[in-house]
Amino acid sequence: MSAQDAALPTPRSLARAETERLILKAAEDVFAEYGFKGATTGKIADRAGIPKANLHYYFSTKESLYRQVVENIFQIWLDAANTFDDCDDPEEALTRYISAKMDISRQHPMGSKVWANEILHKAPVIQDYLETTLGDWTDTRIAVIKRWIAEGRMAPIDPRSLLYMIWATTQHYADFNHQIHTLNHGAPLSDAQFETAKATVVAIILAGVGIRPAGLGKQKNGSGA
């Protein structure tokens, strides 16, 4: 029970980390659903199952809690961004990157919504990330795409517009999932429907930039459900 505790976190700090994780999860959900202003510390505390005053013991202000949530999302996004660099083949790099971003939209829709909200409202909290980290990442990836084009491995499209298209499409499945659910007769996309969407996005992009011929993907064609 206590043999290996010596070098490990104490039960106290473990409990603290667990409570913080609980609050952050609740905060992510509430901020995503109501926006920064619409979210109240009371609602977040309720969803976390603790009194409001206790929430303020762990996060002194609503804004610091929000910042923490946004930074977590950005980290997840950055991890996925690295899948772009895992290989130098445009077909595999784009396929992996699109797939990774689609998976994030499926598994972290709330985080994506918080991010969208932040940008929509002129990024009052994470403007510096946009200018530094995101700007640098974009510039280097554009250089890679330009090289692929120069090497004749892709059609000569505008790289920046391509990146925006990938971001927009993949995040759409998180940010607008309420609209997608509604148009799907009120039900969330099934796994099969989502895989169809993912394959279609990959197929259109790859064919669109001349890497693969059009319409040859794994077209099962069935919308299922």
Next chain:
Amino acid sequence: MSAQDAALPTPRSLARAETERLILKAAEDVFAEYGFKGATTGKIADRAGIPKANLHYYFSTKESLYRQVVENIFQIWLDAANTFDDCDDPEEALTRYISAKMDISRQHPMGSKVWANEILHKAPVIQDYLETTLGDWTDTRIAVIKRWIAEGRMAPIDPRSLLYMIWATTQHYADFNHQIHTLNHGAPLSDAQFETAKATVVAIILAGVGIRPAGLGKQKNGSGA
């Protein structure tokens, strides 16, 4: 009920219409920037240049004002949607539709942001529009695309995923324009840059669904950035 009474607006009713238009424009901007909760009737009144109490004389509640703004946007969106049906050639129909939606994003970014905010927060105000008008429009357009595919005029991609891709990409230029500006070194896209983006989106989509060969569009020739 003499018909001429309604056809001849008095100076009084003209002034009224003008004031309402002023308030609606201010409301669109403020709702777009701060969201429904973040927007305050005081801010809207300030931007319209009138006292808050006067705003409430024209729009009794914040919610009725918001509803009016959202319905105006939806109407603009519907008008553009009809460009899809102007002809039966997939190349021209898709080109026109994408161009129309891109132009809306450029000319009505605030309206698009209000719409995005509404969907993001589960469409508390316009859920019925989603289920009826938008649902019907989507279904009929999917049928058209399926016919084009059956006739061999398009690659067999999933039509719904294609529509979502078009919506996502075109609206991205409005909803995320702050991010786009930031990545453009703080400046809005120039007309030339925007035309490049529009042409790239059209080229990738058309090549992606097998209508045009990849990379043959008007990329980077006439309109240098």
Next chain:
DNA sequence: CGTCTTCTTGACCGTTTGGTCAGGTTTCGT
């Protein structure tokens, strides 16, 4: 000019919200 309607506005009110605080309870090293 008189009166009726429409419009304008500063002052005000009840409610909600982010955040505080004092006092209590649990945990932990010694």
Next chain:
DNA sequence: ACGAAACCTGACCAAACGGTCAAGAAGACG
């Protein structure tokens, strides 16, 4: 066991908000 430190919480507060109201100002009409 015991005191200190960490944790928990009901009650509270000042600020901000949506909306109201009464008292007027400005046209419209005869």
